Amino acid sequence: MSTEVLHREHRHFAPDATWVAQANVSGHAAYLALVREAERDPEEFWGRLARTYLVWKTPFQTVLNDRNPPFYRWFEEGTLNASHLCLDVPIERGMGEKTALIFESDDGTVTTLTYHALHERVCRFANALKSLGIGKGDRVIIYIAMSIEGIVAMQACARIGAIHSVVFGGFSAKSLQERILDTGARLIITADGQKRGGKIIQLKAIVDEALSMGAGMVEKVIVYARTGENIPWDSARDLWMKPLEESQSPLCIPTWVEAEHPLFILYTSGSTGKPKGVQHATAGYLLWSILTMTWVFDHHPEDVYWCTADIGWITGHTYVNYGPLAVGATQVIYEGIPSWPHAGRFWSMISRHRVSVFYTAPTAIRSLIKASNLDPEIHPQRFDLSSLRLLGTVGEPINPEAWMWYYQQVGNSRCPIADTFWQTETGGHVIAPLPGATTLVPGSCTLPLPGIDAAVVDETGQEVPPGHGGSLVIRRPWPAMLRNLWGNPERFQKTYFPSELKGYYLAGDGAVKDPTTGYFTITGRIDDVLNVSGHRLGTMEVESALATHPMVAEAAVVGKPDDITGEAIVAFVVLKQQRPAGAEAQQLASTLRQWVTREIGPIARPRDIRFGDNLPKTRSGKIMRRLLRSLACGEPMTQDISTLENPTILDQLRETL
Numbered sequence: 001m002s003t004e005v006l007h008r009e010h011r012h013f014a015p016d017a018t019w020v021a022q023a024n025v026s027g028h029a030a031y032l033a034l035v036r037e038a039e040r041d042p043e044e045f046w047g048r049l050a051r052t053y054l055v056w057k058t059p060f061q062t063v064l065n066d067r068n069p070p071f072y073r074w075f076e077e078g079t080l081n082a083s084h085l086c087l088d089v090p091i092e093r094g095m096g097e098k099t100a101l102i103f104e105s106d107d108g109t110v111t112t113l114t115y116h117a118l119h120e121r122v123c124r125f126a127n128a129l130k131s132l133g134i135g136k137g138d139r140v141i142i143y144i145a146m147s148i149e150g151i152v153a154m155q156a157c158a159r160i161g162a163i164h165s166v167v168f169g170g171f172s173a174k175s176l177q178e179r180i181l182d183t184g185a186r187l188i189i190t191a192d193g194q195k196r197g198g199k200i201i202q203l204k205a206i207v208d209e210a211l212s213m214g215a216g217m218v219e220k221v222i223v224y225a226r227t228g229e230n231i232p233w234d235s236a237r238d239l240w241m242k243p244l245e246e247s248q249s250p251l252c253i254p255t256w257v258e259a260e261h262p263l264f265i266l267y268t269s270g271s272t273g274k275p276k277g278v279q280h281a282t283a284g285y286l287l288w289s290i291l292t293m294t295w296v297f298d299h300h301p302e303d304v305y306w307c308t309a310d311i312g313w314i315t316g317h318t319y320v321n322y323g324p325l326a327v328g329a330t331q332v333i334y335e336g337i338p339s340w341p342h343a344g345r346f347w348s349m350i351s352r353h354r355v356s357v358f359y360t361a362p363t364a365i366r367s368l369i370k371a372s373n374l375d376p377e378i379h380p381q382r383f384d385l386s387s388l389r390l391l392g393t394v395g396e397p398i399n400p401e402a403w404m405w406y407y408q409q410v411g412n413s414r415c416p417i418a419d420t421f422w423q424t425e426t427g428g429h430v431i432a433p434l435p436g437a438t439t440l441v442p443g444s445c446t447l448p449l450p451g452i453d454a455a456v457v458d459e460t461g462q463e464v465p466p467g468h469g470g471s472l473v474i475r476r477p478w479p480a481m482l483r484n485l486w487g488n489p490e491r492f493q494k495t496y497f498p499s500e501l502k503g504y505y506l507a508g509d510g511a512v513k514d515p516t517t518g519y520f521t522i523t524g525r526i527d528d529v530l531n532v533s534g535h536r537l538g539t540m541e542v543e544s545a546l547a548t549h550p551m552v553a554e555a556a557v558v559g560k561p562d563d564i565t566g567e568a569i570v571a572f573v574v575l576k577q578q579r580p581a582g583a584e585a586q587q588l589a590s591t592l593r594q595w596v597t598r599e600i601g602p603i604a605r606p607r608d609i610r611f612g613d614n615l616p617k618t619r620s621g622k623i624m625r626r627l628l629r630s631l632a633c634g635e636p637m638t639q640d641i642s643t644l645e646n647p648t649i650l651d652q653l654r655e656t657l
């Protein structure tokens with residue numbers, strides 16, 4: 001089977017001299033020095049960093065215990081506390097009066113909190129949890145929207161050694177209940193509701209519904225009064241957050257935990273079966289949060305940092321809660337959605353809060369491109385974005401066209417873009433450019449971070465030649481890697497360290513390394529790589545080709561089985577104009593087919609093109625590809641669409657031309 005990657009990107013952007021001069025990792029040689037240090041003696045390297053960047057109560061003796069792979073243990077004898085690192089340490093370093101959080105609500109109300117004030121709230125709430133008998137090792141479910149209270153809840157759990165599991169507010173009662181039972185949680189922290197796009201969405205009612213299906217070990221539900229609406233109340237079980245917190249002392253000595261103590265469990269979907277409870281360890285995870293904030297986001301004390309992810313996802317754990325606080329950052333958190341009250345909200349917030357580092361998802365960028373084409377008033381160029389110095393993306397491959405728009409229209413061709421590849425399982429970025437060191441290439445997440453031994457391999461774990469597609473693995477353990485799947489060590493071992501891959505960590509993504517630069521390009525989940533007539537094609541490649549057509553706003557491509565070619569390509573396309581019908585649609589489909597043929601080659605020519613007003617996406621903005629595959633094949637849909645943001649477009653996408 002041929003595996004050459006057909007489409008290559010030739011644009012590149014080297015960091016400019018002023019950027020290099022001020023960067024935490026200054027110049028490519030500085031990056032290479034770190035890479036070499038890690039290669040020479042990985043344990044020395046990680047040991048040095050863990051002593052430099054973490055603050056230990058008791059020092060560790062062993063850097064890595066690898067006696068029982070893949071159950072690696074890092075910094076074993078050490079003790080520390082995550083909330084101590086995120087709050088007490090910045091205060092000890094003189095940042096008590098620095099703003100930690102700038103919270104902007106859906107309706108635009110702004111609340112700011114200093115490190116001192118956040119510390120006090122976390123201590124009171126941690127004491128409140130203790131007063132309910134919650135302690136080290138107990139599991140706590142957090143089902144709440146973006147809020148100061150969500151961060152207080154996570155930090156308070158960490159402070160007393162309780163293990164939090166945040167469930168994204170868009171999940172259904174059934175999904176919530178599965179997670180309640182799987183974690184064996186004793187407590188739930190929620191809100192009466194949340195405000196998104198001018199609407200009120202119930203949260204407590206969903207908790208009630210989940211618990212009515214079987215509460216497992218849950219004893220209490222703490223409720224943050226966000227909306228003030230009347231909600232059903234069980235006075236034996238439910239407690240309001242504010243009075244509970246306010247009755248407590250503002251002092252709470254952190255519970256020192258072992259380095260390997262689980263910090264949190266976060267559920268993520270696999271290609272099969274029920275969601276997996278990814279378990280992270282305290283020290284290694286925090287070390288990597290701090291290092292990637294420093295290296296990739298080039299954190300400087302004067303930055304105003306904004307990551308738009310919700311705390312219900314890993315990005316909101318590492319790059320909203322733990323990472324920014326542990327480096328003493330000032331950060332913006334936002335309750336609402338990018339399109340409310342207009343699709344210029346992000347740009348207006350960047351401008352008002354003087355944001356310098358901005359991190360969002362490609363899907364958000366693409367939807368804002370579309371919106372600003374329709375309404376020039378909300379185009380980023382209409383806003384003062386001069387405070388920006390660095391941009392980032394995460395969540396899916398970014399197509400070069402969206403990358404260029406982000407670079408030129410948002411960053412004014414002066415802000416580097418960190419396209420950060422990573423996963424719930426990796427804890428933090430693993431392949432990403434360092435803005436003062438790495439030459440950028442649109443659509444490539446560039447090079448592995450120091451200490452990350454990433455490679456592209458075949459089915460037997462052999463590295464494939466550069467320029468050929470393969471499976472992305474990480475060959476050596478690293479401190480922020482997941483430690484287990486909660487309560488399911490067999491699945492952990494089988495899913496991530498399959499025996500045929502020599503014990504390597506299997507990411508589940510396809511990748512290709514550029515023959516000249518060694519840069520990585522992620523071609524999408526392995527199950528999203530198409531095989532057409534013996535040629536491997538990334539869905540992303542075809543999507544990028546479609547997206548370069550001036551009429552296309554967004555496209556998703558899936559394979560459907562075909563007797564002759566193995567798979568045929570089906571493209572779901574959103575145009576920048578009204579959804580076409582009849583002869584016009586036929587005509588446009590044929591134009592797009594020719595376009596892709598020209599961009600990549602006849603092999604990539606879509607068999608079937610369907611037009612919709614949008615694509616089916618989860619609330620985190622990921623395109624639901626398996627659902628598209630069912631639509632492409634005309635199969636009945638068996639998927640759970642409870643997390644789908646926009647179910648009505650499914651009917652449009654069912655229509656063949």
Ligand code: 6R9
Pocket residue numbers: 268313314315393394395396397398419420421422423424425445507508509522524525
């Ligand atoms: C952080 C996060 C992980 C999956 C991952 C990959 C995709 C994330 C990417 C990217 C290409 C990037 N992904 N970042 N693909 N380029 N910069 O999103 O975690 O929700 O677990 O998703 O997302 O397919 O395997 P998670």
